[in-house]
Amino acid sequence: MSTDVKDQAELRGEAEELLRELAGPQARLREDQWTAIEALVVQRRRALVVQRTGWGKSAVYFISAKLLRARGHGPTVIVSPLLALMRNQVASAERAGVRAATINSGNVTEWDEIHRQVADGEVDVLLVSPERLNNPDFRDQVLPSLAADAGLVVVDEAHCVSDWGHDFRPDYRRIRTLIGELGDGIPVLATTATANDRVVADVSAQLGVGGGETLVLRGGLERESLRLSVVHIDEATKRAAWLGQQLNSLPGSGIIYTLTVSAARDLAGLLTDQGHRVAAYTGQTDPAERESLEADLLGNRVKALVATSALGMGFDKPDLGFVVHLGAPSSPISYYQQVGRAGRSTDRAEVVLLPGHEDRQIWSYFASVAFPREHVVRRVIEVLDTERPQSTQALEPLVELNRSRLEMVLKVLDVDGAVKRVRGGWIGTGQPWEYDAPRYERLEQARQSEQQAMVDYQRTTMCRMEFLRRQLDDPELSDTPQPCGRCDNCTGEALSGEVDAGAVEQARARLDRPGIDLAPRKQWPTGLAKLGVALSGRITDGPEPGRVLGRLSDLGWGQRLRTLFDAPDAPVPDAVVDACISVLAAWDWERRPVAVMSLESVSRPQLVSSLRQRLAQVGRLTDLGTLSRTPGHPPVSAANSAYRVAGLAGAWLAPDLTEVDGPILLLDDLADTGWTLTMAARELRAAGAATVLPFALASIN
Structure with missing residues (x-):
């Protein structure tokens, strides 16, 4: 030798x-x-x-x-x-x-x-x-x-x-x-x-x-233990109820993926109420709690973690018995990555996809926070000093980007050599930089293609494993079909989407409990002086803690509110009024409101004004009408907090509140960043209102 x-x-x-x-x-x-x-x-x-x-x-x-x-x-x-x-x-x-x-x-x-x-x-x-x-x-x-x-x-x-x-x-x-x-x-x-x-x-x-x-x-991507299936159920509440019925029949312990944090929390709450040992795991979960939850799943002390994509890469439980998706990921690649957690040392693992009509809306939202347009990125470069470091917090009021997107842009520009991170923040390098528009256009096309492929996966009659392997360009696939023999399409053994009516009503009652807290903004964004707004420090003249009927991403009210907002503007439905009354009845305010006012809505004026009128009638509140926009004031679209506050300054005509002696309920259709209600409440406070109680039909998060 x-x-x-x-x-x-x-x-x-x-x-x-x-x-x-x-x-x-x-x-x-x-x-x-x-x-x-x-x-x-x-x-x-x-x-x-x-x-x-x-x-x-x-x-x-x-x-x-x-x-x-x-x-x-x-x-x-x-x-x-x-x-x-x-x-x-x-x-x-x-x-x-x-x-x-x-x-x-x-x-x-x-x-x-x-x-x-x-x-x-x-x-x-x-x-x-x-x-x-x-x-x-x-x-x-x-x-x-x-x-x-x-x-x-x-x-x-x-x-x-x-x-x-x-x-x-x-x-x-x-x-x-x-x-x-x-x-x-x-x-x-x-x-x-x-x-x-x-x-x-x-x-x-x-x-x-x-x-x-x-x-x-x-290597090849064939996974012989995975049993892939798709169950089509037309309503989010029914899908949640189906999962509550089926969870105990799934082998071992596993992961239930949702597309949003709120959906993970709602579903975990529902399943817990039904007696299942589950817990929510999201990007907002404290790191120490995440470690504890991972240990519980590894030790089979929970039936499932209800998780966002925060639980994915690197989590290693070879005997994971199932992966269920309540809502489809936006690409077959990410779907395969998540289902690949299951069945690594078992003969059989169940993989179930429960897609929803709302999935595309959620995909669209996440796509909207991709890399910004060229003029926005160039503004970031322009405001950076080449010698004096500036923190992300200091840069935020100078550009039309919120904190997370600004961080992402700075990181990309850092790699491209246009900016550099140093002690104390970021500096510009003065190096030339080109916006790669063709690349971002190709990325958008690829994103659309992958989303369509995920829709095609739900509808395909071919082998589901082969479909995923082809999407990932598996080198071991040949031109001839290679069915797995295990998925629902190969075996003809499709899981039934039937759900017990009683279980649906139970789930609906739990998920449809209307009302979530709306925390008030407590601190003005930094750098407002640079935008000509003399506000800083703690907010002392804003609204009280408020309420929202539901989140657009909720499993229960989310679907109803999305349908309501997608429809042409019309008077508020009775069911929505009844739900709002329930939320108001449960509100533990120090003093009951004596009057109600709504913000002028560009997109849903009938919806908002009719809700104000109905609540005034039912609650015997003084109807103060609409807080009108200042004529000629430009619309505010900036997501960045400082720019949004600056854009909302002077946005409304001062109301006459001299005859109002008590708290005012302030209505809006959608609570997004919270700044619109905060700035509007300041107008009411300045006009004499002692207390402003904000209430919105929906929130983004």
């Missing part, structure tokens, strides 16, 4: 032993796993691994990290997107004797100690969130030594790099800077489970791992 062959055999033996420590005594390396490990450890190459969930991608990089460390190389840096993913990976690393540490938003107090451990060589694997890569201290003090001395750089969930992917994150674009600064011979591994041909090509380009020297390992 030659030395090379002997060394290779010894290395594979070490790798096999480490795999057994990671995955158990029966584990054996797949051939592609070994190919990737050999390429990284021996050949020091760059590799892109696209393999389905559960294939063992994390084993490749942990084994490679340990083997490289044993041969005197530096620590492995893993860029990982989610705290749940990091927790799982650290636990996996420890099983193989890998000394792992993580730097993320959940362990701020430990950062300095971890930086020291890295510098002293006490860490084998450092997991970092992509956001850390451009933190000034980390970027300037820690990253240079890692880039020079790393044994391996891993980009996990690499589809996040691509804005063609289902979970694009601008922070991931910074990884290409890290890779560009790597020392000679440092291997790079990019991994993902969900990428079609377009995403694979874009990830390769973004990370600089493309070209003839890159090893691409791309």
